[in-house]
Amino acid sequence: MISLTDFLIVSAALFCIGLYMIVSKRNAIQILIGIELMLNAAILNLVAFGKYDSLNNSGQVFALFAIVLAAATTAVALAIILNVYRRYKTIDPEEVNKLRD
Amino acid sequence: MTLVRVLFYVMSFIVLASAVFVASTKNLVRSVFIFFITLFALAGLYVLALADFVAITQIVIYVGGILVLILFAFMLSGKETLNTLQQQNNRLLSIGRLPALILAGLFFIVMLNVVFKINADNLNWIKDAVRTNIVITPNALVTDNIGINLMTRYLLPFEAISILLMIALVGAAHLSRREETE
Numbered sequence: 001m002i003s004l005t006d007f008l009i010v011s012a013a014l015f016c017i018g019l020y021m022i023v024s025k026r027n028a029i030q031i032l033i034g035i036e037l038m039l040n041a042a043i044l045n046l047v048a049f050g051k052y053d054s055l056n057n058s059g060q061v062f063a064l065f066a067i068v069l070a071a072a073t074t075a076v077a078l079a080i081i082l083n084v085y086r087r088y089k090t091i092d093p094e095e096v097n098k099l100r101d
Numbered sequence: 102m103t104l105v106r107v108l109f110y111v112m113s114f115i116v117l118a119s120a121v122f123v124a125s126t127k128n129l130v131r132s133v134f135i136f137f138i139t140l141f142a143l144a145g146l147y148v149l150a151l152a153d154f155v156a157i158t159q160i161v162i163y164v165g166g167i168l169v170l171i172l173f174a175f176m177l178s179g180k181e182t183l184n185t186l187q188q189q190n191n192r193l194l195s196i197g198r199l200p201a202l203i204l205a206g207l208f209f210i211v212m213l214n215v216v217f218k219i220n221a222d223n224l225n226w227i228k229d230a231v232r233t234n235i236v237i238t239p240n241a242l243v244t245d246n247i248g249i250n251l252m253t254r255y256l257l258p259f260e261a262i263s264i265l266l267m268i269a270l271v272g273a274a275h276l277s278r279r280e281e282t283e
Contacts, residue, residue: 002109002149004221010113010146012212016205017120024201029129029171033136036167037120040143043159047152052230054237057250063147063155064247065262067162072269074167078174079276 007048015041028081028091032074039070109149115142133171140164151237154244 014037021034043063050059085091088098119139123132140163147156221227230236237243251259 008216016209017124020201020205021124024198047147047150051151051237052227054235057247060152060155061255072266075273076269079273
């Protein structure tokens with residue numbers, strides 16, 4: 001069978017790709033995709049460890065919760081990005097540097 | 102080298118390769134579409150970890166919900182948004198990307214160290230689980246058990262998350278409405 005270490009290595013690599021996207025991209029939507037990658041790495045860890053708990057299914061249930069929370073996060077983040085675009089005409093986070101009034 | 106192992110390597114290669122492509126491509130729309138592939142391959146990895154229900158939920162919610170939402174967000178917001186989004190030079194290896202690359206690489210080394218140090222397959226509770234035989238087997242009925250657990254043991258977090266989801270969706274609808282002329 002596949003050992004836990006394999007899953008952990010894959011999810012570590014995925015997490016670092018997400019981290020790279022968040023730090024380097026100058027576009028709010030791509031930063032959002034990077035956050036989704038990091039969330040998916042965490043969910044992969046939850047699922048991999050959840051295999052060793054068939055009584056309570058804690059890993060898989062909390063993976064489900066994390067997926068649902070990611071959906072809520074994305075909805076709110078996209079609404080905020082659309083608002084920022086409407087106000088600043090750009091979604092580069094570096095140029096969004098003014099508060100209201 | 103069993104078939105499961107080969108499938109695991111294929112799936113994880115697809116996940117990592119498409120994630121690198123998402124991170125390095127210039128074209129935003131293409132990167133979103135490649136992100137579909139990453140999510141599908143991740144669902145395959147979940148199946149290999151014996152979590153079929155989570156894999157189906159991943160496909161339904163991530164691919165069906167989140168990605169379509171992201172695509173809608175800039176398909177609906179007009180042509181000039183799309184043009185603004187496109188014009189940027191992001192090659193993977195330019196001098197401006199170097200700090201991010203170094204940060205991600207060092208973080209990866211640290212995490213690999215942690216992974217090899219904790220030696221996850223020999224943790225105490227995992228050995229206990231193997232000994233008391235509560236490891237999920239490939240022919241177990243996991244989904245029934247998840248449903249029962251969700252409605253008994255995890256009822257409080259379930260309700261809390263349903264309220265939070267409702268608040269988030271109302272908030273998103275409120276944020277994205279057009280401002281009235283004041």
